[in-house]
Amino acid sequence: MKIDISEITGILKQQIRQYEGKLDVVRVGQVVEVGDGIARIYGLEGAMAHEMLLFENDIIGEVFNLEENSLAAVIYGDYTKVRESSDVRSTGRLMSVPVGDEVIGRVLTPLCQPLDGGPAIATETTRLLESDAPGIAQRQPVRQPLQTGLKSIDAMIPIGRGQRELIIGDRKTGKTAIALDTIINQKGKNVLCVYVAIGQKDSTIAEVVDILRRHGTLEYTVVIAASAADSAPMQYIAPYAGCAIAEHFMYEKQRDTLCVYDDLSKHAVAYRQMSLLLRRPVGREAYPGDIFYLHSRLLERSVKLSDKLGAGSLTALPIVETLEGQISAYIPTNIISITDGQIYLQRDLFHAGVRPAIDVGVSVSRVGGDAQVQAMKKVAARLRLDLAAYYELLGFARLGTELDPASQRRLERGRRMVELLKQPQFSPLSVGEEVVTILAGSSGLLDDLPVEQISRFATDLLRWLADRYPDLVTEIDKNGKLSDEMVVRLTERITEYKGVFKEAQP
Numbered sequence: 123m124k125i126d127i128s129e130i131t132g133i134l135k136q137q138i139r140q141y142e143g144k145l146d147v148v149r150v151g152q153v154v155e156v157g158d159g160i161a162r163i164y165g166l167e168g169a170m171a172h173e174m175l176l177f178e179n180d181i182i183g184e185v186f187n188l189e190e191n192s193l194a195a196v197i198y199g200d201y202t203k204v205r206e207s208s209d210v211r212s213t214g215r216l217m218s219v220p221v222g223d224e225v226i227g228r229v230l231t232p233l234c235q236p237l238d239g240g241p242a243i244a245t246e247t248t249r250l251l252e253s254d255a256p257g258i259a260q261r262q263p264v265r266q267p268l269q270t271g272l273k274s275i276d277a278m279i280p281i282g283r284g285q286r287e288l289i290i291g292d293r294k295t296g297k298t299a300i301a302l303d304t305i306i307n308q309k310g311k312n313v314l315c316v317y318v319a320i321g322q323k324d325s326t327i328a329e330v331v332d333i334l335r336r337h338g339t340l341e342y343t344v345v346i347a348a349s350a351a352d353s354a355p356m357q358y359i360a361p362y363a364g365c366a367i368a369e370h371f372m373y374e375k376q377r378d379t380l381c382v383y384d385d386l387s388k389h390a391v392a393y394r395q396m397s398l399l400l401r402r403p404v405g406r407e408a409y410p411g412d413i414f415y416l417h418s419r420l421l422e423r424s425v426k427l428s429d430k431l432g433a434g435s436l437t438a439l440p441i442v443e444t445l446e447g448q449i450s451a452y453i454p455t456n457i458i459s460i461t462d463g464q465i466y467l468q469r470d471l472f473h474a475g476v477r478p479a480i481d482v483g484v485s486v487s488r489v490g491g492d493a494q495v496q497a498m499k500k501v502a503a504r505l506r507l508d509l510a511a512y513y514e515l516l517g518f519a520r521l522g523t524e525l526d527p528a529s530q531r532r533l534e535r536g537r538r539m540v541e542l543l544k545q546p547q548f549s550p551l552s553v554g555e556e557v558v559t560i561l562a563g564s565s566g567l568l569d570d571l572p573v574e575q576i577s578r579f580a581t582d583l584l585r586w587l588a589d590r591y592p593d594l595v596t597e598i599d600k601n602g603k604l605s606d607e608m609v610v611r612l613t614e615r616i617t618e619y620k621g622v623f624k625e626a627q628p
């Protein structure tokens with residue numbers, strides 16, 4: 123019999139190829155110690171930093187400390203189910219979340235497991251929790267406004283699409299309220315919203331979800347929640363999960379997105395707890411040294427993308443809670459320096475009934491000015507300075523200093539402007555309505571009305587205009603322009619209504 127060597131080598135080669143194909147390396151290690159959401163693992167030498175791990179019972183973990191003989195990983199989810207000496211498999215992948223249209227309208231954990239009783243998220247598409255922030259070539263300047271529907275913010279601290287604006291203030295000063303009103307105001311504006319709750323009470327989160335649902339915002343909103351009852355690692359990844367979801371819609375669907383992180387003080391505390399358990403060295407206020415990096419790598423992902431990349435945007439509204447108004451504490455100053463401005467809410471103003479309790483002296487928007495529509499710019503140009511001057515004068519007036527008539531007039535005008543800028547929750551205004559309201563005050567037309575009637579006048583005026591001259595407001599809404607001729611017409615109408623309003627008073 124003749125042996126064909128090439129046939130044999132062919133068969134051998136084929137078998138070798140198949141052998142390699144079947145080889146599927148699964149690296150398995152053992153848990154040597156577990157507690158407080160942290161596991162020490164032996165036998166996973168080749169693991170990467172931040173690699174995703176699989177414990178028994180499908181519990182997910184992430185590699186944090188790579189040490190000489192072992193590694194330390196955090197456990198997401200129920201760590202009580204992870205036992206010592208159980209197996210851990212490495213996945214060769216970094217942490218990611220499922221993304222896609224399915225997540226819209228849902229309330230989810232940071233790992234995208236349902237919290238609302240709905241079906242599990244069954245999408246093949248995933249996105250890395252952490253990804254590099256776009257570079258300068260991929261960005262374009264922030265120019266389009268993101269209307270909050272709150273007149274004081276849109277007029278004085280305008281927010282642009284792609285901006286990062288911090289909401290900062292003591293506890294119970296209306297921080298969450300501003301974020302929620304902003305989300306409510308995005309209805310019909312084609313902005314996808316993500317609300318990330320970090321370390322809040324379950325009852326508070328339930329309330330927020332209820333508000334979002336009642337106002338019909340869930341059609342375009344995703345809620346990611348890690349409550350105070352969840353483990354520190356879960357709270358730690360929550361904002362990254364929210365950001366990844368928003369990024370998906372921005373990069374893949376060219377959408378404008380808004381991400382609220384409520385709040386990053388609790389996020390920092392969760393990370394501190396995690397780092398201490400991981401035995402990392404501590405820095406100021408016992409926070410680990412990379413706490414600044416933690417927040418900057420999150421907030422740097424906010425962007426207005428270049429036209430080449432589809433011109434989507436990610437606007438971030440991080441929230442920070444201060445103690446006794448201390449904005450110079452460690453975490454607040456860190457985040458103030460990372461963001462493009464801050465809305466500072468003051469407890470005294472809040473209790474005095476000035477709500478939203480914005481301290482105009484300390485609140486700024488560093489890029490939003492370019493994003494204001496012309497009509498708003500025109501009426502609001504002097505508002506900030508006037509109000510700041512008013513608060514200064516108020517200090518003197520309280521001391522009993524005699525004021526000259528000009529200062530007296532400014533004081534009266536300021537009082538009316540403060541009154542005019544008050545706004546109850548859940549009643550966002552359109553740009554046109556905001557412009558008309560501010561014009562009424564700054565033109566001095568309200569100077570002869572009693573201060574306590576201003577608020578009612580403002581709401582009644584808008585209703586009357588919508589009824590009698592609806593074109594005026596809708597025209598501003600539509601093209602964002604306010605000509606001198608329009609100002610004259612509006613002034614006439616406001617004066618006309620003032621007559622009607624005065625007559626109706628007892």
Ligand SMILES: Nc1ncnc2c1ncn2[C@@H]1O[C@H](COP(=O)(O)OP(=O)(O)OP(=O)(O)O)[C@@H](O)[C@H]1O
Pocket residue numbers: 291292293294295296297298299300443477478545546547
């Ligand atoms: N513009 C407003 N007008 C009237 N009430 C308001 C306004 N804004 C907020 N509130 C009320 O003030 C309370 C505190 O508001 P909110 O929960 O938004 O504050 P917070 O600063 O987020 O509080 P926390 O520190 O608990 O997170 C709520 O009961 C809310 O309804």
Ligand SMILES: [Mg+2]
Pocket residue numbers: 297298299384
């Ligand atoms: Mg809150």
